[in-house]
Amino acid sequence: MxxxxxTLPLITGPLDDSGPHWLVALRRSAIARYGQIGxxxxxxxxxxxxxxxxxxxxxxVAAEGPAPAALPSSLADLDRTEVRLANxxxxxxxxxxxxxxxxxxxxxxxxxxxxxxENLGSVSSIDAYPFAALNAAQFTGGVAIxxxxxxxxxxxxxxxxxxxxxxxxxxxxHPRVLVVVEDGASADLxxxxxxxxxxxxxxxxxxxxxxxxxLSHSVLQAEAVEAFHVAMTSxxxxxxxxxxxxxxxxxxxxxxxxxRAELAGQRVDYRINGVYLGADSQHHDLTTFxxxxxxxxxxxxxxxxxxxxxxxxxxxxxxxVRPDAQKTDGFQMNRALLLSRDAEVDSKPxxxxxxxxxxxxxxxxxxxxxxxxxxxLMARGIPKARARALLVEAYVLEAIALIxxxxxxxxxxxxxxxxxxxHVAGAEE
Amino acid sequence: xxxxxxxxxxxxVDGKPILKGIDLTIEPGEVHAIMGPNGSGxxxxxYVLAGRDGYEVTGGSIKFDGKDLLEMEADERAVAGIFLAFxxxxxxxxVGGMTFLKEALNARRKAAxxxxxxxxxFLKLVRAKAxxxxxxxxxxxxxxxxGFSGGEKKxxxxxxxxxxxxxxxxLDETDSGLDIDALKIVSDGVNALRAEGRSMLVxxxxxxxxxxxxxxxxxxxxxxxxxxxxxxxLALELEQKGYADFVEAA
Numbered sequence: 001m002x003x004x005x006x007t008l009p010l011i012t013g014p015l016d017d018s019g020p021h022w023l024v025a026l027r028r029s030a031i032a033r034y035g036q037i038g039x040x041x042x043x044x045x046x047x048x049x050x051x052x053x054x055x056x057x058x059x060x061v062a063a064e065g066p067a068p069a070a071l072p073s074s075l076a077d078l079d080r081t082e083v084r085l086a087n088x089x090x091x092x093x094x095x096x097x098x099x100x101x102x103x104x105x106x107x108x109x110x111x112x113x114x115x116x117x118e119n120l121g122s123v124s125s126i127d128a129y130p131f132a133a134l135n136a137a138q139f140t141g142g143v144a145i146x147x148x149x150x151x152x153x154x155x156x157x158x159x160x161x162x163x164x165x166x167x168x169x170x171x172x173x174h175p176r177v178l179v180v181v182e183d184g185a186s187a188d189l190x191x192x193x194x195x196x197x198x199x200x201x202x203x204x205x206x207x208x209x210x211x212x213x214x215l216s217h218s219v220l221q222a223e224a225v226e227a228f229h230v231a232m233t234s235x236x237x238x239x240x241x242x243x244x245x246x247x248x249x250x251x252x253x254x255x256x257x258x259x260r261a262e263l264a265g266q267r268v269d270y271r272i273n274g275v276y277l278g279a280d281s282q283h284h285d286l287t288t289f290x291x292x293x294x295x296x297x298x299x300x301x302x303x304x305x306x307x308x309x310x311x312x313x314x315x316x317x318x319x320x321v322r323p324d325a326q327k328t329d330g331f332q333m334n335r336a337l338l339l340s341r342d343a344e345v346d347s348k349p350x351x352x353x354x355x356x357x358x359x360x361x362x363x364x365x366x367x368x369x370x371x372x373x374x375x376x377l378m379a380r381g382i383p384k385a386r387a388r389a390l391l392v393e394a395y396v397l398e399a400i401a402l403i404x405x406x407x408x409x410x411x412x413x414x415x416x417x418x419x420x421x422x423h424v425a426g427a428e429e
Numbered sequence: 430x431x432x433x434x435x436x437x438x439x440x441x442v443d444g445k446p447i448l449k450g451i452d453l454t455i456e457p458g459e460v461h462a463i464m465g466p467n468g469s470g471x472x473x474x475x476y477v478l479a480g481r482d483g484y485e486v487t488g489g490s491i492k493f494d495g496k497d498l499l500e501m502e503a504d505e506r507a508v509a510g511i512f513l514a515f516x517x518x519x520x521x522x523x524v525g526g527m528t529f530l531k532e533a534l535n536a537r538r539k540a541a542x543x544x545x546x547x548x549x550x551f552l553k554l555v556r557a558k559a560x561x562x563x564x565x566x567x568x569x570x571x572x573x574x575x576g577f578s579g580g581e582k583k584x585x586x587x588x589x590x591x592x593x594x595x596x597x598x599x600l601d602e603t604d605s606g607l608d609i610d611a612l613k614i615v616s617d618g619v620n621a622l623r624a625e626g627r628s629m630l631v632x633x634x635x636x637x638x639x640x641x642x643x644x645x646x647x648x649x650x651x652x653x654x655x656x657x658x659x660x661x662x663l664a665l666e667l668e669q670k671g672y673a674d675f676v677e678a679a
Binding site for chain 1: 479480481482502503504507508512513515518519521522523524528529532533536537540572589593
């Protein structure tokens, strides 16, 4: 590269061109793209509800070293295969992996197996996604997980992605994850984002789900309160593949989680549900894109938010149904519950349909707690604060109930209940 | 001492006067019926008693068991022993029926200085009361009132009443939307709760409910005031003549 890449925003060092040719090529095209598009501005449509001024002002340093983070107790009790990333690098690999499960640190790209080379960078588009390009250009370490053909591990794989803030400048980490679920395999993945101090985490997760394969993927975003979290999850599904995704977001001062899915095969079952819980001046943005490219696919999206204090929620959900994607069945619902007068939400559903034989529904509701319901509970002797807590809990749990695997569902329920006990019982009206 | 003593009660909703000077005294153990045409203020009276926001008392007083009811929040009134059986019971998606009942019962016990009920004792209590109201375990497990028919909702109200054992039961048009069989089940449930220290205020448009729940006194409410008070025979008279006399008289 002729230009000095270190002058670009959020870049912490020169391009690493020590790796194998394929990786250097990936990094070079990514940094070139990043240089062209730069960070989104106020007029960038995809970012119009999520301002990045605070983030743009950062002069970050690369996050390094250990990143201590304790799992929420409910997840710590989960029977699991655990992989820990600290500041992007694999810190601990489980000993004794289940048969057919392969977990490969990407620290030494020269030695990675063929399936990593083939897939890394193939799902996550960098064209219009500056943060994904930034990740591709700058990631250090990273991990790739493969579930071999037909394998169905019993326990969920828990991927802990932790970042540690630096004392002086804000640290930045670009965790990189590749998950390949081969034909006929079936697995549960739980991703937990955590950290300490002030930092920016910019994780990119690429997921390939093969023919007839299934991945249930539950994400807990519980970053530190001073953190910026900008995440991209990109999923590609083959014929009759299932992706059952859930995002529970409670952390970070500013969070943007973008989940993109390419329903590249026929009869795909894609689900992306979630809950965001905002307090104080938090900003939660969940942006999703579902690309129905083939016939008989179904997608289900239920996103619920609870906002207290001066927090803000953003939901943007685009569904594209291409001309070939006949018999598509799409459902999208976004609901937000505002528990204070200063909380705000922006909801932007977007349907783009080019096939003529499809069923697509979408809806959005924003509201406060229902007075009739509150009065009914109080008329039975339940104090107002408790009545509110019961109603909010019911509202949130209706979405969390969509997590199919019971131990994961229960763990996420406990995380949400803990948040509600801290932020709702005493929240102002 | 009277259990409930309403004196010259005035109340308005959205600035519109609805109750215009109600006087009503209910002694412990008495069953009173309030009958009246639509729009007479029957439901407003029930909400004012239960303490609903938006029902503003502009004059008069209500004493319940010696306490100033108007100083109390809705939940405080409930734990003190007032129970409103809703005309339109509210659905609470995601709130389990048993959780709801247990929260309510424990709130009442706490106010009475009693310990929380243990899980086994609670289950036994609810099952026993539910059985006589023909409420199945499956219904108990569902979210409160969600997916219930009109009759099931009304039976569920009476179940809550039976579990909470209030001192004053206010039944707001409990007969509305019930067929004959459901009316019988609900009435039997209410009658089973009749007791020496427990009073009832039965609000209804029609006389038929009073065939089953026989009142000690019947009041006619029209245009925000009690126009006439009599015994149970007054209900029969109204059934024959309608409310025309009272509407014109006002």
